[in-house]
Amino acid sequence: MLRDDLKAAQIQAMKDKDKERLNAVRLILAKVKDRDIELRTSEAAGDDDALVIDVLQKMAKQRRESITMYNEGGRAELAEAEEKELAVIEEFLPAQMSEEETTAAIEQIKADTGASGMKDMGKVMAELKARHGTELDMSKASALVKASLS
Structure with a gap:
């Protein structure tokens, strides 16, 4: 399951002392937990991987928009930070169709x-x-x- 992969990535980032990756993975897990809380009131639980993928797709879209805005605003250092987060997010997304x-x-x-x-x-x-x-x-x-x- 994708959720297990995320937790394993968090543990590995802690072992590797990779702060940037750890922060990105924690952010993903936090967003997934937020979605879980939102869905507590609905009857249909649905596919867990589909839920996580939906969260990841929204996060990736937000990062792409932020990168564009930061580059247009001349904030290369912020755009670079967003690109690093986007790279971590995309690791967990399934391959996109051409x-x-x-x-x-x-x-x-x-x-x-x-x-x-x-x-x-x-x-x-x-x-x-x-x-x-x-x-x-x-x-x-x-x-x-x-x-x-x-």
Whole structure:
């Protein structure tokens, strides 16, 4: 399980005295625990790895946005710190689909659902997330779906 991998990485970072990695892994575990607390009231627990992957994807997206803002603002040292955290986060994410694989998946979903125009974008995006949500950056996939349907 992904959660066990994170705990093992935390222990290894402590043994290696790697403070930056340890801080990043602790941050990930804290976010996962926050999500666990949020979900205590819901009935459906769902897949644990999917929950952790969702948290990791959101954290990665936040880091990418921060890196862009810091670079635009001339704060290279802060951007570098974010890049290091992003590298640790991406270690635990499953391999992401390439643009070609994503396009092929979109075309398959269009064929399966009979989607033909922009009015079907929501249907295609929902199915894409259901089938490949853990392997995709949905913001990038959104642009590909829009291009495919227009």
